[in-house]
Amino acid sequence: MMQFVPARSLLPLSGLALALVAAPFLLPNSFALGVAILAILNAAVAVGLNLFVGSAGQISLGHAAFFGIGAYAAAILSGTYGFNGAVALLAGAVASGLLAHASGRTILRLSGHYLAMATLGVGIIVYLAINQEIGFTGGPDGKAVPPFRIFGAAVVGEMQWYWIAAIFLLIVTWMALNLVETGYGRSLGAIHASEHGARAVGIDVAAVKTGIFVLSAVLASVAGSLYAFHIGFITPSEAGFLKSVELVIMIVVGGLGSVFGAILGALLITALPQFLTGFHDYEQLVFGLLLMLVAMALRRGIVPTLATLAARWAR
Amino acid sequence: MNGLGLSGVELRFGGLRVLRGIDLAIEASGITALIGPNGAGKTSLVNVVTAAYRPSAGKVVWEGRAMNGIPPHHLPRLGIARTFQNLEIFWTMSVIDNVMAAAQGASPPRLIPSLLKAPHIVRAETLSRATALVALERVGLLDQADREAGELSYGHLKRLEIARALALQPRLLLLDEPAAGCNPNETGDLAALIRGLADGGLGVLLIEHDMKMVMSISDRVLVMDRGVIIADGPPGKVRNDPVVVAAYLGPGTGAEAVADPDRMEARA
Numbered sequence: 001m002m003q004f005v006p007a008r009s010l011l012p013l014s015g016l017a018l019a020l021v022a023a024p025f026l027l028p029n030s031f032a033l034g035v036a037i038l039a040i041l042n043a044a045v046a047v048g049l050n051l052f053v054g055s056a057g058q059i060s061l062g063h064a065a066f067f068g069i070g071a072y073a074a075a076i077l078s079g080t081y082g083f084n085g086a087v088a089l090l091a092g093a094v095a096s097g098l099l100a101h102a103s104g105r106t107i108l109r110l111s112g113h114y115l116a117m118a119t120l121g122v123g124i125i126v127y128l129a130i131n132q133e134i135g136f137t138g139g140p141d142g143k144a145v146p147p148f149r150i151f152g153a154a155v156v157g158e159m160q161w162y163w164i165a166a167i168f169l170l171i172v173t174w175m176a177l178n179l180v181e182t183g184y185g186r187s188l189g190a191i192h193a194s195e196h197g198a199r200a201v202g203i204d205v206a207a208v209k210t211g212i213f214v215l216s217a218v219l220a221s222v223a224g225s226l227y228a229f230h231i232g233f234i235t236p237s238e239a240g241f242l243k244s245v246e247l248v249i250m251i252v253v254g255g256l257g258s259v260f261g262a263i264l265g266a267l268l269i270t271a272l273p274q275f276l277t278g279f280h281d282y283e284q285l286v287f288g289l290l291l292m293l294v295a296m297a298l299r300r301g302i303v304p305t306l307a308t309l310a311a312r313w314a315r
Numbered sequence: 316m317n318g319l320g321l322s323g324v325e326l327r328f329g330g331l332r333v334l335r336g337i338d339l340a341i342e343a344s345g346i347t348a349l350i351g352p353n354g355a356g357k358t359s360l361v362n363v364v365t366a367a368y369r370p371s372a373g374k375v376v377w378e379g380r381a382m383n384g385i386p387p388h389h390l391p392r393l394g395i396a397r398t399f400q401n402l403e404i405f406w407t408m409s410v411i412d413n414v415m416a417a418a419q420g421a422s423p424p425r426l427i428p429s430l431l432k433a434p435h436i437v438r439a440e441t442l443s444r445a446t447a448l449v450a451l452e453r454v455g456l457l458d459q460a461d462r463e464a465g466e467l468s469y470g471h472l473k474r475l476e477i478a479r480a481l482a483l484q485p486r487l488l489l490l491d492e493p494a495a496g497c498n499p500n501e502t503g504d505l506a507a508l509i510r511g512l513a514d515g516g517l518g519v520l521l522i523e524h525d526m527k528m529v530m531s532i533s534d535r536v537l538v539m540d541r542g543v544i545i546a547d548g549p550p551g552k553v554r555n556d557p558v559v560v561a562a563y564l565g566p567g568t569g570a571e572a573v574a575d576p577d578r579m580e581a582r583a
Binding site: 175176178179182183184185186187189190192193194196197198199200201202203204205208211212215 | 365386387388389390391392396397399403404405406407408412415416417419423424425426429430431432436437439440443479480482483
């Protein structure tokens, strides 16, 4: 029997769909809608990164590189060379996947701090390339991105982009839930817990690690392309170290290994600075204190901690 | 040839010869125990057989096929499963998930069909759950299936590793010190479990320090010392072999000393 959606996740997945449908009607203005689009695209990246970091127990401090490759593929292929936006998006995804595969095969033998260093290196190289190749990328001044066209019609306006981002996130979430609730997810958990044990039960550890790294890179790249088309102008900072760190913070705050944790973390980290503007000069301070508070009070991240509490309460 | 065969297996680390020309044939039936004092090379031998180390010379043959150079994760599909001296449990996963991770062993799911939850992924899921439940029942952990592995007692964790290995449906099971760290009750239960598995037709290669257990359940005992096999035979014969006694208790004691399991264990 074909079973499209795992029964366990049917409820939360419908909840997410409902929230995504309701949000644009509840948001006060198009600025808020713009923040929501960015949050949703970040959420898609975070869900992918969380499979690699939270589920498989690896680390990437250079994931913004793939977001940047997607964004610049959109800008360069669609802007400079006039390719269709979808072609540019796919080309970026393929390039990100290939880079992740090539680098993953070598650096994923490392673990812990060494892997963090190596992925940081990949991120820095991509960032430098974007910054220096002024002829292609516009360098530090950034680059304009032409509008995305579907069958000749340009996708314009926050509302249209909101629905595109929302559908993308729903698909990504559905796929991630499928993954974590079946055998491949179990392989990720096994690798996280014990690579020796994983090998002993027949798991090709190197292949699975590379596979999930490539997947997370491709998702980041597609999100980067959509972001570039939506925002219309990009700078090298999309691929920068701070963006990479921000992505890791999202999944740590939301909950490592939790699909919905990644989404919640992305929403909070993207939207929080907007709410904190009232603190003016102290905005960064309050942001930092909130992060410390979450790290100390909800050590496993918001969603897993609350899920445990709810389960205890229901008992 | 059936079973496991080693011919002229050498393992060197720099100038150190850890295995010095091992020739051995092990049937894939009954319990073959491998014992020897610390540093004798038992674990190295296991690591060569499980493809974790590549022998410096010689070859390992399993069911007529040379095993040199195969990646360790191919071992289960050749019909060889192992447990670890230091537990390699998937701590954060439930007991059933630990075993299901192995139950999918012969053909682990691929990424893209898993993302789309293709029908064959769903079928494999049902199948591996059934396989895992059978394995848990065989080791007596069925009632623990839904607990998190980290919550289990030490003796149960040892059984969980055996269940995980059984879920791979092996023809040869390699047990690396299953009784280490267990209390006498747990050891007794484990011995009965292992004997039962062997009586059910599974070949067991048992690496163990617990002499009582080895002597009571093994069909054949191999004794290693300093990288070579020094004795090979049924437990009753090996127990009284002066060479074995000397290896455990030191030279000069061999002829007169009786191989007392407790004293041998104290040295092991």
